[in-house]
Amino acid sequence: MQFQLDIFLAALGLALIIEGMPYFLRPEAVKQMVIKLLGLPAGVLRGLGLASIGAGLLLVALSRYLGLGK
Numbered sequence: 001m002q003f004q005l006d007i008f009l010a011a012l013g014l015a016l017i018i019e020g021m022p023y024f025l026r027p028e029a030v031k032q033m034v035i036k037l038l039g040l041p042a043g044v045l046r047g048l049g050l051a052s053i054g055a056g057l058l059l060v061a062l063s064r065y066l067g068l069g070k
Helices: 005-025 027-038 042-065
Strands: none
16 A cells, blocks of 8 residues: 555645634634533543544545545
8 A cells, every 4th residue: 555645635634624614713612612621521522532533534444445545
């Protein structure tokens, strides 16, 4: 398997665009969400992070299975 830098950079760019949209579109809502997140136990945040990682891995596996990475 060959590392494809162009696809990696495109995926990283898309992730940054998606991550940055809430801060641009609704900065006050982001502040309120951060305040709520501060009140959550670390275990809950770890669980949310693990679920996010799992969903991302499933999407990558699905794209490879469907041949979308070719």
